[in-house]
Amino acid sequence: MSAVISAENLTKKYGDLLAVDHVTFDIPVGAITGFVGPNGAGKTTTIRMLLGLVKPSAGNARILEHPISEPEMYLPFVGAMIEGPAFYPALSGRENLRVLARLGDFPYKKVEELLELVGLADRATSKFKTYSLGMKQRLGIAAALLPNPKVLILDEPVNGLDPAGIHEVRNLLRVLADSGISIFVSSHILSELEVIADHLVVVDHGKVLYQGATKDLLAAHKPRLAVKGSLVSDQEILREIATSAGYPSELSGDQVIIMAPENFAGELNKAAFAKGVVLTLLQITRPTLEESFFEITGGEK
């Protein structure tokens, strides 16, 4: 099995609205795959179709080699948190997990282990409605881990978490992926996916725009050099050097941004020195996932 999730022309129409438009992708085994797209791109609808909650209008998908028309065949091995954590407000965190544990026939011991894992053991008896957003998210992740999943599908798992919480979830996902769990995670915080995702599926307007390794997407876009001279008048000289070498440039505040590869840095430094420009900044920057994403989707930051 090379793909834990495999979608083929998966489509969902609501009346005239094409929410998901013939998406085709493969999610590799044992990796963290990011599912990226702006609001309304069709991410949640796709996830709902994969979990048997929404019936596709056309196309098919397979999870753990079972078609999504037979969710009872694969869902016992799938953990999921869809569109944020949803629990019973009047029940405690522990009771909420026990409702799902009872339903899925998982031992209560597992509930205690997971409460410990997500750092909610000391608030296990508090009602869900008293939890902070971060605590709710962590309870949602605990619920998703109840079945000892082979596949974990998480929709915006770091939404509402503070930086420390985001760091914890990021580490947790890495540990889970390293233990062999395949993770499919959607997030609008692209910088998060850049850090944790091995693979990416980029969608917009219901269509897949990119799927593949994260590093390949980032490498596909040229790095840039940010340079600054000691004098304001140096800006024009630096831009002339870049233009004569065949690289476009633009001004960004008091810096000149040159779209050039790393190895141009030395040549630039030498040419600037020859023209009497003293560089106070010479920095190589790579495009972030966010910048690559906007380039693919044709959007603006």
Next chain:
Amino acid sequence: MIRVFRSEWRKLRRPTLFAGTLGIVFGLSVLITALLFILLDSDGGNGPRGRIITRETLALPSGLYLGFTNFAGLLGTIALSVFAAQTALEYTNGTLRNLLVRQPKRLVLLAGKYLAMCSFALLTVIISAIGSIGISLLLAPTKDINTDAWFSSESFELLYSNLGNVYLSAIAYGTVGMAVGIILRSPISSISISLAWILILEGILSFTVDGLDKWLPGQLMSLIAESSNGDISYTYALVGTAIYLTIFGGIATTLFVKRDVSN
């Protein structure tokens, strides 16, 4: 199915719902039955809608559970509210998606939930019967009511059949509540619309249009609890209710199984 049933009970047993509902049921059944005895010789009547229930009537074998029967309509509305709220809240809380991920067979999930709520309704019927019968036994001697017939075998037979009918009626109300909960997906709308129809609209219609009550679902369901009525037979009420429940239940089940879960 058993897993769904037990899982549902973890929600039903939360103190606010479990103790709250059973406490209200017990308290109201005691209160309504107590009024039957306390207002015994009152000119304003001591039964529902100002009806006068005499000492002689209370001394009959059926007198033991007369207060309980009077309470049956309220038990039905409580069952309707609990069934509707427990079902519709799964939509408004967004918890239905969690349940369906853990139990993707929707019919099994629905049946398990339904059976759990039916068992909860049984508990409310038993608690109200205990409250009502208990207070009847306490107050009867204070009002010089002869209770010899209450301890006859006829009385116990009638009690069992009456308990069964009140339970059937409560289940019928509950089924309607659950169906409306699935259709509307909002607890407030489900409960308010159902109760407005059954308690207000049906009341007005049955008073204003002669003979219409035998076609109204709420009237038929309450007649099951009362066992019989002069104009409408018990069997007619039972069959009429079954037809309505088949229609409501069929629509709700189809929607539950086929409808996309997108909230």
